[in-house]
Amino acid sequence: MQPVPVPALPQGYNFRRVGKEDFQDKNLFKTLSILTTVGDIPEPKFHALIDYWNDRKEIYNPMVITNAENVIIATGMLFVEHKLIHGGGKVGHVEDISVNPSEQGKKLGLIMIRNLIQIAQNEGCYKVILDCDEKNVKFYEKCGMKIEGVEMGYRF
Ligand code: ACO
Numbered sequence: 001m002q003p004v005p006v007p008a009l010p011q012g013y014n015f016r017r018v019g020k021e022d023f024q025d026k027n028l029f030k031t032l033s034i035l036t037t038v039g040d041i042p043e044p045k046f047h048a049l050i051d052y053w054n055d056r057k058e059i060y061n062p063m064v065i066t067n068a069e070n071v072i073i074a075t076g077m078l079f080v081e082h083k084l085i086h087g088g089g090k091v092g093h094v095e096d097i098s099v100n101p102s103e104q105g106k107k108l109g110l111i112m113i114r115n116l117i118q119i120a121q122n123e124g125c126y127k128v129i130l131d132c133d134e135k136n137v138k139f140y141e142k143c144g145m146k147i148e149g150v151e152m153g154y155r156f
Contacts, residue, residue: 013066025071025072067103114143130145
């Protein structure tokens with residue numbers, strides 16, 4: 001199997017896991033709020049969630065890209081589902097992709113997706129899937145993904 005190609009980040013930019021220290025400057029929250037409502041997350045709740053994710057590293061990969069000023073400007077989550085079918089196979093789910101508008105158009109979204117796919121490949125996933133709006137289909141196609149099936153939902 002060919003490893004997925006991951007383009008290099010611009011000088012000074014980094015791809016890393018979310019940590020408890022990311023509560024302070026709120027840049028994680030600001031970047032996610034471009035995608036959707038983040039809501040009120042007090043610091044103890046944030047820390048408990050980081051502990052929950054870190055206790056399950058084989059499942060949760062909450063990742064960010066920081067710029068040369070060490071500010072979070074892109075987010076993405078790879079969630080690894082451990083299945084019974086396909087011989088106990090694993091499926092990667094891409095969630096919560098967001099790039100700060102001031103940094104859009106620099107291939108950071110694509111680099112985030114390729115990094116998440118690479119994590120999935122290294123974890124032994126047999127596929128990576130995601131749900132998105134019609135307007136983002138071209139972006140995900142540029143990342144190497146293809147339309148498969150139809151998204152459905154049930155909201156509470
Ligand atoms: N329509 C068509 N092409 C696009 C689009 C689009 N909406 N967005 C990016 N592209 C193209 C770019 O032109 C580029 O093409 P090129 O290689 O020919 O130059 C390629 O896709 C890669 O683009 P990037 O620069 O990596 O994209 P960017 O860093 O701006 O990130 C993203 C794209 C993530 C969609 C960003 O616009 C964003 O954060 N949008 C708001 C939040 C959002 O909708 N997130 C996706 C939610 S779906 C989910 O989370 C599973």
